[in-house]
Amino acid sequence: MVGFDPNASKRELTTAEYSAAGLVSGVLTRFFIQPLDVLKIRFQLQIEPTRGKSQGKYNGLFQAIRLIAREEGAAAFWKGHVPAQGLSAIYGFVQFAAFERLSKAAWHLLPPHASAKWKQPVDFVCGAGAGCFAMTAALPADLIRTRLVAQGEPKHYKNSRDVIASVWRHEGPRAFFSGLTPALLQVAPFTGIQFAIYRWTYSLWHQLTTEHDSTGTMLCGALAGTIAKTALYPFDVFKHRRQIAGFEKTQTGSATSAESRGLINAFRLLVQREGYTGLFKGLYPSMIKAAVSSALTFLFYEIVAAVSGDRSSRLAHALNASQQLLLYYYASLQSTIVVFSFPIAASVISDKENGNAAVLSFTCAPLETAALSANLALDGAR
Numbered sequence: 001m002v003g004f005d006p007n008a009s010k011r012e013l014t015t016a017e018y019s020a021a022g023l024v025s026g027v028l029t030r031f032f033i034q035p036l037d038v039l040k041i042r043f044q045l046q047i048e049p050t051r052g053k054s055q056g057k058y059n060g061l062f063q064a065i066r067l068i069a070r071e072e073g074a075a076a077f078w079k080g081h082v083p084a085q086g087l088s089a090i091y092g093f094v095q096f097a098a099f100e101r102l103s104k105a106a107w108h109l110l111p112p113h114a115s116a117k118w119k120q121p122v123d124f125v126c127g128a129g130a131g132c133f134a135m136t137a138a139l140p141a142d143l144i145r146t147r148l149v150a151q152g153e154p155k156h157y158k159n160s161r162d163v164i165a166s167v168w169r170h171e172g173p174r175a176f177f178s179g180l181t182p183a184l185l186q187v188a189p190f191t192g193i194q195f196a197i198y199r200w201t202y203s204l205w206h207q208l209t210t211e212h213d214s215t216g217t218m219l220c221g222a223l224a225g226t227i228a229k230t231a232l233y234p235f236d237v238f239k240h241r242r243q244i245a246g247f248e249k250t251q252t253g254s255a256t257s258a259e260s261r262g263l264i265n266a267f268r269l270l271v272q273r274e275g276y277t278g279l280f281k282g283l284y285p286s287m288i289k290a291a292v293s294s295a296l297t298f299l300f301y302e303i304v305a306a307v308s309g310d311r312s313s314r315l316a317h318a319l320n321a322s323q324q325l326l327l328y329y330y331a332s333l334q335s336t337i338v339v340f341s342f343p344i345a346a347s348v349i350s351d352k353e354n355g356n357a358a359v360l361s362f363t364c365a366p367l368e369t370a371a372l373s374a375n376l377a378l379d380g381a382r
Contacts, residue, residue, distance in 0.1 A: 002096075002298065003123065003199055004104035017308045018097040025300035026092025029293055030085050035077035036289035037084065039064055041149045043282025044237045061284050080148035083160045087141035091134045096301060098130035099195060123199045124192035131191025135183050140176040142183075143167070179242035186235030190228045197224035198298060217302050218295040225294025226287055233286060234279040238266050 004012075013021070042064060046056045058064040068076050103126045110118060135142075144163045157163045167175050198220050205216035229236075270278050 002099070002195070002202075002301065003126075004100060004107050013100075013305060013308055015097050015101065018100045018305070019093045021301050021304040021308060022092035022094070022096030023089050024092075024304050025096070025297050026088035026090075027085060028300050029092075029296040030081075030088035032296060033289050033293045034081050034084055036285050036292070038068075038077050038079055038149050039285040040282040040289055041146060042068070043285065045241065046281065079151075080145040083141050083144040083148065083163075087138050087145055090138040090141060092297070092301075093134075094137045095130045095134035095191070098133045099126055102126040102129050120196050120200055123196040126192075127195030128188040128192035130195075131187040132184055134191075135187040136177075136180070139180055139183060143176055143178060179239040182235045182238040182242060186232050186239060190232045193228040193231065194224045194294060197227055198294075214299055214303075217299045221298035222291040222295040224298075225290040228294075229286055229290035230283070233283055234267075236286070237270075237279060237281060241266060241270075 039061065043058055046058055058067065103123070106122045106126055110122070144160050144167075147163045147167075148157060148160065151157060157166065201220040201223055202216060205220055209216060274281075
């Protein structure tokens with residue numbers, strides 16, 4: 001069961017085990033939902049309406065599928081898959097561990113008689129906090145994924161490394177966190193609603209069936225994801241519009257920087273030019289994606305967490321070894337990013353006429369954060 005349960009019969013997992021379960025869940029889920037993510041982003045970045053006389057390039061789900069496949073090939077549905085996997089891995093790695101620890105802390109802080117009364121609000125607050133932590137950690141990977149998916153043919157970026165170098169050189173390190181405000185405004189209530197609805201509906205399902213089965217997990221997860229995504233969808237549109245600010249060579253009719261400066265200004269311009277329906281562009285593939293993604297995420301997480309909790313199982317021993325390898329792999333990956341980012345940072349600084357220690361300190365700040373994250377991951381694994 002997701003979240004802290006003082007009456008659980010199995011042992012409580014460690015932070016590293018929770019993180020690894022979330023990581024595995026994120027990676028497996030991403031493999032199935034990537035094509036839906038590509039469709040969603042293409043609709044979100046299109047400034048023309050999807051209906052009417054002046055409709056844009058993409059005006060329907062199946063029409064978009066046929067058009068992308070004809071113009072760019074089937075491989076286009078997997079554009080940005082590598083950074084998307086990084087996004088899902090980092091997000092799941094942080095989100096579930098944070099939620100488990102926050103829910104445990106909340107249970108200890110609340111008096112026993114208040115735990116049941118405040119269960120849904122507490123789940124919402126813990127989910128919101130976990131979502132904010134996860135989104136902040138994963139936003140650079142989300143930006144890279146969005147840039148790769150947004151471009152059509154001919155391609156402006158060759159691969160993820162090309163995106164990193166180009167953004168760092170031309171837009172600065174702060175650009176990797178473009179869209180953070182709308183992202184947090186969306187993800188905090190989204191994750192809060194998702195976890196609160198999932199925990200509530202799953203408890204009802206358990207009362208009806210008295211069994212913890214995969215069907216209930218998937219149904220409750222799909223319902224939670226669909227409701228949360230639909231309620232907060234406009235913020236997702238703003239986030240992706242903001243992430244392509246300064247990037248105009250998408251060849252897909254995408255929004256440009258002039259339309260993406262500031263959340264309030266973006267809202268005003270979007271409604272003025274595209275109508276209120278523009279706030280929900282790409283909603284259908286997004287709802288399908290949210291349902292499938294949420295269902296699979298909770299299913300895989302529950303399975304991995306359950307297996308990890310049974311130390312007598314051979315599968316648990318194999319999974320534990322895999323968890324350690326995954327933790328070391330991602331810690332090493334972060335360290336590699338730190339090492340190879342220094343030449344890029346140095347070149348950026350050398351291009352500035354008045355480069356100084358303050359610029360160097362500011363440029364290297366994200367690298368210090370990455371190094372700290374790697375150390376924390378290794379400490380948790382031990």
